Amino acid sequence: MHISEGVLTIPVLAAGGVISALGVAMGLAKIKSHNLPQAAILTAAFFTASFIHVNIGPSSVHLMINGLIGLLMGWMAFPIILVGLTLQALLFQFGGITVLGVNTFNVAGPAVLFGFLFRKTVLSDKLVPSSLAAAGAGFFSIALTALLVGVALYASNPANYGAAAKTVFVAHIPVMVIEAIITLLVVRFLKKVKPEILFTATAVRTTEAV
Amino acid sequence: MCGDCLAHAGQPAAIGAETTGEPVTVDAVAASENGSGFLLEDADPRARLILALVFAFVLAAVQSVEAAVLGLAFSILITMASGKPLLALLKRLAVVNTFIIFMWVMLPFSFSTPGEIIAKIGPLEVTREGVILASLLTLKANAILLVVISLLTVGPLHLMAEASRALGMPDKLVNLFLLTTRYFQVIFDEYQRLRLAMKARGFKSSLSRHSMKSLGSLLGILLVRSFDRADRIHKAMLARGYSGDLHVRTEFEFKKIDAIFALSMIVVTIVVLIAEWNRTL
Numbered sequence: 001m002h003i004s005e006g007v008l009t010i011p012v013l014a015a016g017g018v019i020s021a022l023g024v025a026m027g028l029a030k031i032k033s034h035n036l037p038q039a040a041i042l043t044a045a046f047f048t049a050s051f052i053h054v055n056i057g058p059s060s061v062h063l064m065i066n067g068l069i070g071l072l073m074g075w076m077a078f079p080i081i082l083v084g085l086t087l088q089a090l091l092f093q094f095g096g097i098t099v100l101g102v103n104t105f106n107v108a109g110p111a112v113l114f115g116f117l118f119r120k121t122v123l124s125d126k127l128v129p130s131s132l133a134a135a136g137a138g139f140f141s142i143a144l145t146a147l148l149v150g151v152a153l154y155a156s157n158p159a160n161y162g163a164a165a166k167t168v169f170v171a172h173i174p175v176m177v178i179e180a181i182i183t184l185l186v187v188r189f190l191k192k193v194k195p196e197i198l199f200t201a202t203a204v205r206t207t208e209a210v
Numbered sequence: 211m212c213g214d215c216l217a218h219a220g221q222p223a224a225i226g227a228e229t230t231g232e233p234v235t236v237d238a239v240a241a242s243e244n245g246s247g248f249l250l251e252d253a254d255p256r257a258r259l260i261l262a263l264v265f266a267f268v269l270a271a272v273q274s275v276e277a278a279v280l281g282l283a284f285s286i287l288i289t290m291a292s293g294k295p296l297l298a299l300l301k302r303l304a305v306v307n308t309f310i311i312f313m314w315v316m317l318p319f320s321f322s323t324p325g326e327i328i329a330k331i332g333p334l335e336v337t338r339e340g341v342i343l344a345s346l347l348t349l350k351a352n353a354i355l356l357v358v359i360s361l362l363t364v365g366p367l368h369l370m371a372e373a374s375r376a377l378g379m380p381d382k383l384v385n386l387f388l389l390t391t392r393y394f395q396v397i398f399d400e401y402q403r404l405r406l407a408m409k410a411r412g413f414k415s416s417l418s419r420h421s422m423k424s425l426g427s428l429l430g431i432l433l434v435r436s437f438d439r440a441d442r443i444h445k446a447m448l449a450r451g452y453s454g455d456l457h458v459r460t461e462f463e464f465k466k467i468d469a470i471f472a473l474s475m476i477v478v479t480i481v482v483l484i485a486e487w488n489r490t491l
Binding site: 007042047052079087092094157167188193 | 262263266267269270271302303306307309310312313316317319320340343347348349350351352353354355358359362363367370380381382383385386387388389390391392393394396397398401414415416417421422423425426427428429430431432433434436437439440441443444447448452453454455
């Protein structure tokens with residue numbers, strides 16, 4: 001899902017950087033500094049989730065759960081995903097430093113959008129609409145991420161990256177389905193086991209300093 | 211493209227080190243790959259960060275193969291100066307290059323601007339321009355990766371975070387990064403324990419209903435425990451007077467050797483830029 005170094009042009013990299021910087025600023029504004037340790041633990045948890053692999057035949061995909069992050073954390077998805085992608089770039093060289101802005105926006109933008117759109121329905125008591133909304137957040141977040149990856153490629157070289165852009169999107173259709181199912185299952189799990197996590201969005205926003 | 215995430219499969223084992231019982235830290239991951247006696251580790255982290263970024267973005271902007279080759283050559287030199295074992299790194303780059311391989315699969319066959327056909331594979335036509343573009347991407351990507359590895363991942367990671375703070379990164383973001391690297395080992399340990407328990411019960415990741423449900427519960431319980439832990443730590447820290455400041459200020463010193471390092475990086479960057487201009491003008 002991460003675009004690697006060296007593929008995109010400078011205007012695309014710059015645009016991604018500027019938009020992501022705004023998103024990160026919005027997210028940081030939501031975190032009070034005394035709540036940073038909590039935000040960090042959740043960031044670590046979401047980063048750890050990206051180590052979970054689902055095998056599809058001979059290949060495997062790792063979870064991104066950006067839909068879930070968006071549902072739970074709202075704008076905080078931006079700093080959370082930026083830190084996660086930075087660690088991936090520095091430790092494993094997935095993605096990269098110059099593409100951090102673009103990749104952060106591609107993953108966090110859809111998370112925030114569908115988080116806001118589906119959150120209310122997800123929180124409702126009705127089982128079926130709530131489940132559908134959770135699955136929708138998972139599905140559409142990945143779909144839009146894949147679309148944005150395609151757009152970034154296309155914008156960098158409209159004449160020649162078109163086929164690659166389309167292939168990226170099609171290749172992600174199974175991932176959309178998997179993320180939809182996982183997001184649905186996690187939301188149902190949280191509703192049963194510790195619903196306050198869903199309802200307060202996060203302790204980060206609600207706990208006051210004493 | 212998630213192709214480049216496939217290589218992930220091998221990574222948790224490297225971090226997890228379930229059997230060794232050694233503490234799992236982000237720095238340990240970075241350090242495990244360091245060779246001995248690097249020269250660049252001692253350079254001012256601020257200089258390393260800013261110069262690596264400038265060089266990386268210049269490489270990202272390069273459109274000519276000549277400049278890209280030059281850039282890659284410089285990157286290899288910088289890597290050698292950093293003392294990272296080059297051979298091990300190249301193997302790693304091969305694994306990480308999956309996105310680039312994907313572009314190789316796509317570009318030579320899908321070049322839409324009329325290109326010179328140099329080969330035919332069945333109905334597919336390989337264009338010269340497509341091959342050149344794919345080569346350019348490969349050179350650029352690997353040059354940037356090498357610079358990032360050799361300038362940003364030598365020495366402790368927290369120094370890089372502090373350097374970015376010194377260069378104007380917002381306090382909150384840097385602290386979030388530092389605290390995340392701190393807690394990652396805790397949460398990842400927790401995750402490894404859960405995975406071990408699943409493994410002991412014969413769990414295999416697949417697309418089956420049971421497997422998906424298990425993964426959903428795994429993630430769910432990981433989040434529940436993380437939220438609980440976050441709450442406990444928050445209360446404990448507040449009780450100890452935590453107000454949001456980490457009180458870890460690192461003083462950096464720009465020494466003579468840093469000036470030499472900075473100057474060489476600037477020269478290298480300018481040489482690549484000149485190569486690019488000569489080619490495109």
